Amino acid sequence: MTDHSTPAPGDVPDDVSEAETGTGTDPGGAGPGPGRGGGPAPGGVPASRDPLARERAHLAASRAALRAMRADAEALDIRDVTANWVNAEALAAGIEDRIAALADLAHTPLFFGRLDRTDAQVFHIGRRHVHDADGDPMVIDWRAPVSQPFYRASPTDPQGVALRRRFGYTGGELTAYEDERLTPPPDARVPQPGSPRPGAPEPDAPGARRTSALLQAEIERPRVGPMRDIVATIQPEQDEIVRAGVDGTVCVQGAPGTGKTAVGLHRVAYLLYAHREQLARTGTLVIGPNDSFLRYIEQVLPALGEVAVRQTTVEALVARPDVPVRAVDGAEAARVKGDARMAGVVRRAVRAGVRPLPAEPCVVVRGSRRWRIPAHEIAELAEELLERGLRYGAGREALPQRIAHAVLVRMEQAGEAPDDRVQDAVARSAAVKAVVRQVWPPVDPAKVVLRLLSDAEFLAEQAEGLLTAEEQRAVLWEKAPRGVRSARWSAADAVLVDEAADAVQRTPSLGHVVLDEAQDLSAMQYRAVGRRCSTGSATVLGDLAQGTTPWATESWEAALEHLGKPGAAVEELTEGFRVPREVIAYASRLLPGIAPGLRPATSVRESPGDFAVRRAPGGTDESTAAADRMVVDACREALDREGSVGLIAAEERLPALRAALRAAGLGWLSPGAETSAAARLTLVPAVLAKGLEYDYVVLDEPAAVVAGEPDERTGLRRLYVALTRAVSGLVVVHTRPLPEALAAQVPTEYGAVARRS
Numbered sequence: 001m002t003d004h005s006t007p008a009p010g011d012v013p014d015d016v017s018e019a020e021t022g023t024g025t026d027p028g029g030a031g032p033g034p035g036r037g038g039g040p041a042p043g044g045v046p047a048s049r050d051p052l053a054r055e056r057a058h059l060a061a062s063r064a065a066l067r068a069m070r071a072d073a074e075a076l077d078i079r080d081v082t083a084n085w086v087n088a089e090a091l092a093a094g095i096e097d098r099i100a101a102l103a104d105l106a107h108t109p110l111f112f113g114r115l116d117r118t119d120a121q122v123f124h125i126g127r128r129h130v131h132d133a134d135g136d137p138m139v140i141d142w143r144a145p146v147s148q149p150f151y152r153a154s155p156t157d158p159q160g161v162a163l164r165r166r167f168g169y170t171g172g173e174l175t176a177y178e179d180e181r182l183t184p185p186p187d188a189r190v191p192q193p194g195s196p197r198p199g200a201p202e203p204d205a206p207g208a209r210r211t212s213a214l215l216q217a218e219i220e221r222p223r224v225g226p227m228r229d230i231v232a233t234i235q236p237e238q239d240e241i242v243r244a245g246v247d248g249t250v251c252v253q254g255a256p257g258t259g260k261t262a263v264g265l266h267r268v269a270y271l272l273y274a275h276r277e278q279l280a281r282t283g284t285l286v287i288g289p290n291d292s293f294l295r296y297i298e299q300v301l302p303a304l305g306e307v308a309v310r311q312t313t314v315e316a317l318v319a320r321p322d323v324p325v326r327a328v329d330g331a332e333a334a335r336v337k338g339d340a341r342m343a344g345v346v347r348r349a350v351r352a353g354v355r356p357l358p359a360e361p362c363v364v365v366r367g368s369r370r371w372r373i374p375a376h377e378i379a380e381l382a383e384e385l386l387e388r389g390l391r392y393g394a395g396r397e398a399l400p401q402r403i404a405h406a407v408l409v410r411m412e413q414a415g416e417a418p419d420d421r422v423q424d425a426v427a428r429s430a431a432v433k434a435v436v437r438q439v440w441p442p443v444d445p446a447k448v449v450l451r452l453l454s455d456a457e458f459l460a461e462q463a464e465g466l467l468t469a470e471e472q473r474a475v476l477w478e479k480a481p482r483g484v485r486s487a488r489w490s491a492a493d494a495v496l497v498d499e500a501a502d503a504v505q506r507t508p509s510l511g512h513v514v515l516d517e518a519q520d521l522s523a524m525q526y527r528a529v530g531r532r533c534s535t536g537s538a539t540v541l542g543d544l545a546q547g548t549t550p551w552a553t554e555s556w557e558a559a560l561e562h563l564g565k566p567g568a569a570v571e572e573l574t575e576g577f578r579v580p581r582e583v584i585a586y587a588s589r590l591l592p593g594i595a596p597g598l599r600p601a602t603s604v605r606e607s608p609g610d611f612a613v614r615r616a617p618g619g620t621d622e623s624t625a626a627a628d629r630m631v632v633d634a635c636r637e638a639l640d641r642e643g644s645v646g647l648i649a650a651e652e653r654l655p656a657l658r659a660a661l662r663a664a665g666l667g668w669l670s671p672g673a674e675t676s677a678a679a680r681l682t683l684v685p686a687v688l689a690k691g692l693e694y695d696y697v698v699l700d701e702p703a704a705v706v707a708g709e710p711d712e713r714t715g716l717r718r719l720y721v722a723l724t725r726a727v728s729g730l731v732v733v734h735t736r737p738l739p740e741a742l743a744a745q746v747p748t749e750y751g752a753v754a755r756r757s
C-alpha cells in the first residue's frame with residue numbers, strides 16, 4: 001500500500017495500475033462520457049497523467065452533478081401532479097427533505113474511496129448517490145451492495161476487486177490517495193505494487209490495517225466537537241454488524257472504544273437505505289443512556305443523510321404526563337422494581353381489576369321482551385376471557401359481544417331469528433354496558449401501580465409466590481400519596497406504569513430499535529424496550545464491564561430473553577479505536593474483579609498515548625488545595641495540546657474543582673455541550689462519562705469515584721468507564737490510595753511510564 005500525498009503533477013506513483021498510467025482505460029474517468037463512477041471506462045489517453053488531478057476533476061464533476069440534482073429537485077413543479085392539497089403538502093415536504101439531503105457539504109468529502117473491479121468497472125464510494133445528467137452513477141452510496149467490498153474485501157478474499165483506493169481530505173479538498181491492490185493483474189510477472197512486501201504483516205492478520213496511513217490518520221485524528229461518522233473507515237467486523245439483515249436482532253459485546261455506538265448508528269443508516277419504505281412506515285429509534293450522550297451523538301445520523309430517526313433515553317421512552325418522576329429509589333427498592341418478577345406482579349394487579357361476578361343479572365329489553373343473563377353466567381364468560389390471557393383492554397372489548405351472544409342464543413331458542421346487527425345492538429345496549437362497567441371496569445395503569453406501591457394488602461395479594469415479604473416491604477412507599485399526580489414517582493415506577501399500560505393495551509412496535517449502553521438496563525427496562533420492537537428487530541450494544549447500576553445485566557442471554565429476543569446472535573468487538581495502549585492496559589487491570597471472563601480490548605492506535613499517575617500529598621486543607629491545583633495544572637498541560645479535554649471527577653469533588661478552575665481562570669463546559677477550538681475543557685461528573693470521549697482526560701481521585709457508588713464493584717466499574725474515555729492521553733491525580741488493582745506495580749510490558757507517583 002502506498003500513500004500519495006499531493007504528488008507533483010505528472011508524477012505517476014509506482015503502485016498505480018497500468019490503466020491509471022494512461023496507457024489503458026481511464027478508471028478515474030474525470031473526463032466527460034460514459035463510465036464515470038461506474039460501468040466500463042472509455043478507452044483512449046486520459047486528459048491527465050496525474051491520478052490525483054484526475055480524482056480532483058472527478059470530485060469537481062461530481063459536485064457539479066450534485067448541484068444539478070439539487071436544482072432539478074428545486075425546480076419540480078407539483079401543481080400539475082396533484083390537485084389534492086393534502087397530497088400536495090406531503091409531496092412538498094418530501095421534496096424539501098430531498099433538497100436538504102442533496103446539499104453539498106463543503107467540509108465533508110463527497111467520496112472517500114474507489115473500487116476498481118476486476119471486470120474493469122470503477123466505482124467511487126461516498127456518503128450519498130450522485131449521478132450525471134444521463135443517470136449514470138458518479139458516486140455510489142456507501143450502503144449500496146456494490147460498495148460492500150470497499151469495507152470487506154481483502155487480498156485473500158478480493159470479492160472481485162482489483163484495487164481499493166482511499167482518499168485523504170483536508171477540509172473539502174482532496175489531498176491524498178492510497179492504493180491497495182487486492183487482485184494481481186492477470187499478466188503479473190513481477191510482484192505487483194500493493195502486494196505484501198517482505199516483512200509486511202499478513203494481509204488479513206490483525207494489525208494489517210495499520211499499513212494504511214490514511215486509515216490510521218483518521219483513527220488518530222484529534223477529537224473536537226460532537227461524535228463523527230466513521231463511514232470512510234468502517235472495519236470488516238464492524239461492517240458485518242452494520243449490514244446484518246433487518247429481521248434479526250444483533251447483540252454486540254464490546255470493550256470501551258471498540259466502536260459499538262458508531263456501529264449502531266451506521267446500522268440504522270444502512271437499514272434505512274436498504275428498507276426505506278418498510279422502516280418509514282414502522283419507524284426507527286436510537287436509545288442512549290442520558291441527554292448528554294444523545295447530544296454528543298446527535299449529528300452522526302444527519303451527517304449520513306438520515307434526519308428522521310428519533311433518539312431518546314429509556315426514561316423519556318416510558319415518560320407519561322401523569323407520572324412525573326420526582327424521586328430516586330434506594331438501591332434495594334430499585335433492584336426489586338427492576339426485576340422481571342415485577343412484570344408478573346403488575347400484570348396480576350391489572351387483571352385484578354376484573355370482578356367477574358356482577359351484583360345482579362343482566363337484563364336486556366328488546367321490544368316487548370326481556371332477556372335475562374344470570375350473574376353466574378356472566379362470571380363464567382369473564383373467567384373464560386381471563387383464562388385466554390387477553391390484554392385487559394381486549395378482554396373489555398370482547399365481553400359485551402360475549403354477553404350479547406348469550407342473549408342471541410336465548411332469542412334463537414325462543415324461535416326468533418336475530419342477525420349480527422341485533423348482536424351488535426345488544427352489545428351496545430345500556431344494560432350490557434352497565435354490567436361490563438361493573439365486571440370489567442376501565443383501569444388507569446398509573447392508579448394500578450400507585451395502589452400496588454401504597455397498599456400492603458393489595459401488594460401481598462398480587463405478589464404472592466413472586467416476591468418475598470422483605471422485597472414487598474422494599475418497594476412499598478412509606479407514605480401513601482393522595483393521588484397519581486402528587487405521588488413521588490421514581491424512574492423505576494414509571495417503567496412499572498409502562499408495563500401496566502401494556503397489560504391494558506398493546507404498545508405499538510417500531511421496525512428497528514438500537515439500544516446503546518444496554519448493560520445498565522433492568523429486566524423491566526428491557527421489557528419496556530422489547531415492547532417497542534416486538535414485531536421489529538433490535539441492535540443491542542453494551543459492555544458488561546461497564547454496568548454501573550445495581551441491576552446491571554450479568555449476561556447478554558438473560559438480557560435478550562427479557563427483551564423478547566431470546567437466541568439473538570451475540571457478537572464481540574475487541575479492537576479498540578479510542579483508548580491508547582498504555583491506558584487500556586492500565587484500565588484492564590480492573591477487569592478480573594469487575595467482569596471476570598471478559599477479554600481486554602486491544603488498541604489499534606499506533607501512538608502509545610501519554611499516561612501518568614500523579615500522587616499529591618493530602619490530609620490537610622493546605623495539601624488538598626495543592627492537590628486541586630495539581631489537577632488544574634494537568635488540565636492546563638492538556639489544553640496546551642490539540643483536541644478536547646475532559647476533567648472527570650466524583651460528584652463530591654466537583655465543588656472544590658469548580659472553585660480551583662475558577663481561581664485559575666479556566667472556563668469549562670458541561671458534558672454533551674459542543675466543544676470548540678475556543679472552549680475545549682469539559683468538567684464531567686463520573687456518572688455522566690459513559691459513552692463520551694476526550695482527547696485528554698484528567699481523572700481526579702479514583703478512590704472518590706469508587707466511593708460514589710453504593711458498592712465496591714459498581715464503584716470499580718464506574719472507574720473503569722472513567723479510565724477509558726481518553727483518546728490521546730490520561731493523567732490520574734490522587735491523594736487517597738488507589739484501588740488495589742491499580743496500585744500494584746505496573747508489569748514491565750506496560751512500560752515504566754505507567755506509574756509516576
Ligand SMILES: Nc1ncnc2c1ncn2[C@@H]1O[C@H](COP(=O)(O)OP(=O)(O)OP(=O)(O)O)[C@@H](O)[C@H]1O
Nearest residue numbers: 230233234235256257258259260261262577578691
Ligand atoms: N472503524 C473506525 N474508524 C475510525 N474510528 C472509529 C472506528 N470505529 C470506532 N471509531 C472511533 O472510536 C471511538 C470510539 O467509538 P464508540 O464510541 O462507538 O465506541 P464504544 O464501543 O461505543 O465505546 P464505549 O463502550 O466507551 O461507549 C469513536 O471516536 C469512534 O468514532
